[in-house]
Amino acid sequence: MSELREVIGALQGDADFKAEMRIARVFHETVGRDNDMHMIDVLASGVAHDFNNRLQTMASALSLMRVHVAAGRASDLGSLIEVAERSLVSAGKLAHRLMTVARKPVHQSDNLFQLNDALLSMSDLLRCVLGEGIVLRLALSDSETRIRCDSHLLECAIINLVMNSRDAMPLGGIITIETSKSHSPKGDDGQEYVSLCVTDSGCGITSDILEKIFEPFFTMKPQGVGTGLGLPMIHHFVDQARGHIEVHSMPQQGTCIKLYLPTAAES
Numbered sequence: 001m002s003e004l005r006e007v008i009g010a011l012q013g014d015a016d017f018k019a020e021m022r023i024a025r026v027f028h029e030t031v032g033r034d035n036d037m038h039m040i041d042v043l044a045s046g047v048a049h050d051f052n053n054r055l056q057t058m059a060s061a062l063s064l065m066r067v068h069v070a071a072g073r074a075s076d077l078g079s080l081i082e083v084a085e086r087s088l089v090s091a092g093k094l095a096h097r098l099m100t101v102a103r104k105p106v107h108q109s110d111n112l113f114q115l116n117d118a119l120l121s122m123s124d125l126l127r128c129v130l131g132e133g134i135v136l137r138l139a140l141s142d143s144e145t146r147i148r149c150d151s152h153l154l155e156c157a158i159i160n161l162v163m164n165s166r167d168a169m170p171l172g173g174i175i176t177i178e179t180s181k182s183h184s185p186k187g188d189d190g191q192e193y194v195s196l197c198v199t200d201s202g203c204g205i206t207s208d209i210l211e212k213i214f215e216p217f218f219t220m221k222p223q224g225v226g227t228g229l230g231l232p233m234i235h236h237f238v239d240q241a242r243g244h245i246e247v248h249s250m251p252q253q254g255t256c257i258k259l260y261l262p263t264a265a266e267s
Contacts, residue, residue: 050156050159050160050233053156053159053163054087054088054090055087057084057087057125057128057129057159058083058088061080061087061128064080064128065077065080065081065084080124082124083124083125083128086125087125090156093152110148110149110150111149111150111151112146112148112264113146113147113151114147115147115179115194115261116140116141116143116179118151118155119138119140119158119177119179120138120140122158123138125159129159129163129166130162130166133171133172134169134174134175135173135175136162136175136177137175137176138176138177138178139176139178139179140177140178140179141179141181141194143181145181145192145194145264147263147264148262148264149240149261150237150240150241153237153240153241154237156233156237157234157237157238157259158177158196158198160230160231160233160234161198161230161234161257162198164230164257166200168200168202168203168204168254169200169201169202169203173200173201174201175198175199175200176197176198176199177197177198178195178197178199179194179196180194180195180197181193181194181195182194184244184260185244185258185260191263192262192263193243193261193262194261194263195258195259195261196259196261197257197258197259198257198258199254199255199257202254202255204249204250204252205249205251206251210249214231214232214235215228215232216228216229216232234259238259238261241262242262243259243260243261243262244260245258245259245260246260
């Protein structure tokens with residue numbers, strides 16, 4: 001009789017274990033779905049944030065066109081038209097990305113290109129984003145090393161970085177974009193990198209805030225101005241590009257954000 005009780009107890013224990021495992025599995029699947037939905041929400045909000053940046057750029061370009069036409073400076077319209085057209089094309093790509101962000105897996109459109117060429121092609125667009133009162137300086141390396149990543153997401157990341165620097169200098173200042181060959185900031189991993197550093201002369205960031213800047217929806221900007229999505233989207237791009245990101249800042253001494261992007265293997 002005692003042996004029968006042991007067998008029944010073992011079976012009951014096994015049933016309890018299976019039930020617990022099923023509950024744990026259901027809980028894990030539920031949490032997983034919640035995490036997926038949260039990530040989709042963050043990505044969709046981030047894409048919408050970048051889309052709004054492009055609309056702002058188009059609006060700035062059109063406003064400058066109006067000013068130049070009124071002043072009879074038709075010779076300056078060509079570059080502004082290119083900025084507006086480029087922003088329009090990018091907005092279309094972002095709209096497509098917004099419609100497909102919930103589908104998994106999300107594939108990037110990796111391109112092979114030189115970082116310096118990408119920055120030079122964006123110079124008019126970036127100056128349009130900055131407006132008057134802020135000087136943009138490009139300090140590009142002599143290297144012709146190429147990188148492989150989603151060029152459209154890189155462009156969005158650069159615009160976000162420049163806009164953040166602009167907003168940190170309401171009275172004007174200097175933004176420097178510098179590129180150079182580099183190595184991983186986390187130690188030698190056998191991979192060569194190209195660094196992209198955006199430095200401003202703005203108000204800087206305190207150490208307690210610095211710890212939170214990559215948290216989705218965290219912002220110190222006034223309501224209606226900042227969404228807290230620019231830096232998280234930049235971090236997301238860097239992660240997908242298998243790179244690294246560093247931030248150095250001191251109050252009243254400006255901020256330097258450096259992206260490390262892997263160089264492409266020579267064919």
